[in-house]
Amino acid sequence: MEEVEHSTNNNNNNNCRYDEPVECPECGSHSIVHDYEKGELYCGSCGLVMEEEIVDQGPEWRAFDSEQTMKRARTGAPASYTIHDKGLSTTIDWRNKDTYGKTISSGDQAKFYRLRKWQKRINVSDSSERSLVFALSEIDRMGSALGLSRSIREGAALLYRQAADKGLIRGRSIEGLSTAVLYATCRQYGVPRTLDELAGVSRIGKKEVGRTYRFISRELGLKLQPVSPVDLVPRFCSKLDLTGDVQAKTIEILGEAEEKDVSVGKGPVGLVAASIYIAATLLGRRRTQKEIADVTGVTEVTIRNRYKEIAEALDIGI
């Protein structure tokens, strides 16, 4: 385990990748929306997604001169659920220097060695603490691999703690629990990722993620709505290089399909995939079933079945 060093890292927090205001290349509107919750950057006017999986970096405040910077900067790292002791414990630096930067005498060095040793034992004392450390780092790793916002990773860490407090870890892999809580948190925040995507950044399979997710969802009494197909549209569309008009059409189709009761009991991903296929075809931006299948993670067969059902119900001839 590495020692956690606290530093006030305020010097290069202002390297934001997106200088605002940005103009929408599609409709020229200036109403660009930074949705850090969904990790997306899109046009509020026409819906064009310009970036997804943007990383929320830097402080939440803005400063216009150095005086404000000094005023607004707060000392120390924020208390965080993604660090096992919430970032609040003290660590003893590994450098053999005192507070004045002078090297500590060789006699004292042995003393400090013992101090460090005990310090670590106190911080990461028992096995549950140690597994928590591992789980939280895994959540953070997977979260950033999927481009999820800080708040979602924090939420997942909190959920993991709740699971740990209830003793739900026993007999289950840490990796599985970590992946499952991350999946659950994404859904809570309305930015669903598919099981495939989670399994892709995890060391365990889709099956196990699903199983563990159902388990913790039941045990912790999470009441999660089924994934809404609409939440998946922007991400899939932008991966397919489809712009706002196709997204809007897709959402329209999904809405009508819902009304006509063709979507009951069907998997949301298949519905989205088929709706995108129809919308893109109608608007002359045709994508092959295979392209859509690759992005969405369902098979071409499923796309075909859904799109036939939807097209029939909505009287759409292609």
Add this chain to the structure above:
DNA sequence: AAGACGAAAGTGGTTGA
């Protein structure tokens, strides 16, 4: 030749007796 189509058999999960 690539894409779309559809039949058939298999998988994993839910439900209800």
Add this chain to the structure above:
DNA sequence: TCAACAACTTTCGTCTT
């Protein structure tokens, strides 16, 4: 606990563009 069931996948042969 087990069988029926729906959704989805895999595979493969055929048709269409």
